[in-house]
Amino acid sequence: MGRIADAFGQGHKALIGFVTGGDPDLGMTERFVLAMAEEGVDLVEIGVPFSDPIAEGEVIRAASERALSSGTTLDGLFGITERLREKTDVPIVFMTYFNPVYKYGVERFSMRCDRAGVDGVIIPDLPWEERGEFMEARGDKARVELISLVSPTSAARAEDIGRGAEGFLYCVSSLGVTGMRRDIGTGIADVIRTVKSATDIPCAIGFGISSPGQARAMAELADGVIVGSALVRIIAEQGRESEKPLREFVRSLRAAVV
Template sequence: MTNLDRVFQNHKAFIAFVVAGDPTFDATVEQVVALAESGCDLVEIGIPFSDPVADGPEIQAADLRAFDQQITPQRVFELVAAIREQTAVPLVFLTYANIVYQFGYTAFAKRCQELDVAGLIIPDLPLEESGELRPTLDQYDVALIPLIAPTSDDTRIAAIAAQARGFIYVVSSLGVTGTRNHITTDLTTLVTKIRQATTLPVAIGFGIHDPAQAHAMAKFADGVIVGSAVVHLIANNQPATTVLTDYTRQMRAALDAVPVPDGEKG
């Protein structure tokens, strides 16, 4: 069983996102440790990028704060090494294709393996362009975690699912990241179609920000991903460890209130 399998074992998963270096190197380490210790199952670490096409204003601002701290991909790996001195919480990177390309596919994948970074989420890498990178990630046992959007038809869902590893990231709404008070996408139908194509866990992200939304999504998904809301807490509370701990415990309680059918327990 891999780290990503354990994320979804016997309960609904809470996945939180932080930007590496926001607002500082040391603060990010503290944030990840606080999230892990208060019940977060997986932390998604964003590597700052100059053109984050999938990210809304909250995360773009966090990228700029990280750039002010001279956070480079190499520094991100150093940051993960510091995190690993304190916690074994499962980690994945949210990054963009050019970052991995410039670093070197083999060097990037090898460093992920060394630091137990279980997977990559690359929003600007469509299925059709992933063949160049995928074999290298497979060689180093790093999962390429796909995104499936509300616009995906049955054929595309099946094609993406056939190549997927780790879990499926379901995009709840069209557009960029950011909190949403109302998510109108027919996610139940979308998740049903995905489950017909793969046995991998399904986690929903984009827009989820409060316990009520998390509880509702977890009734038909295996976990929820929260990015902009966590980044907002970090931006407005320094140090952010106490508020992140409180928030994670609230989300954890909402998710734990959703029963897991015996057939879904790992």
């Protein structure tokens, strides 16, 4: 079994944390990832900064800009992943828009993921219908898994997407872009039920989960929860002093997600 599968086999619901790579710089990202892993996050998503992150709300968009101005590149992120692998086995997944991957070369990207210890990749602008190009270029040459997404509007397609999914299924909680929401509808629950009737792929819910209470409620609907903007906001506010508040927040999430 790969590391991603391990994340969902811990006897509790999986807690997934997201930080934007290179915000405020690569060295800090390395420390934040390690801190989150130590506080019990089961899987870490590292966001690859992009000039035009169309699925992101204000918080992650701003983090992306900070990371780009600190000079963050894919190679830099592979570099810190390699260093992290000397210290932790926490599953690491890159979240990136397709263009940086395409420009890097999908085959080269996949093989570099394997070498660096990146277990999966989430590409929000590469929907199910367009994943063929990635899958062909990666082929059997690399193990890195392409994480698919479903959303409350996936209805008719959710079953197919679930059946062919790798790693885990990223279940988008609600319409719109990423970011904290006070209320999260239950539309995604129906989609998860559809998926679960067809396959046993682990399902994790993300988008808008910003408090331990929300994390607990969402975890009941799925196999795990993803917290992004709420963590990134701590970094936006505390910058280089974020490690301690990140640890405290992750600890509170961990206590809620059981």
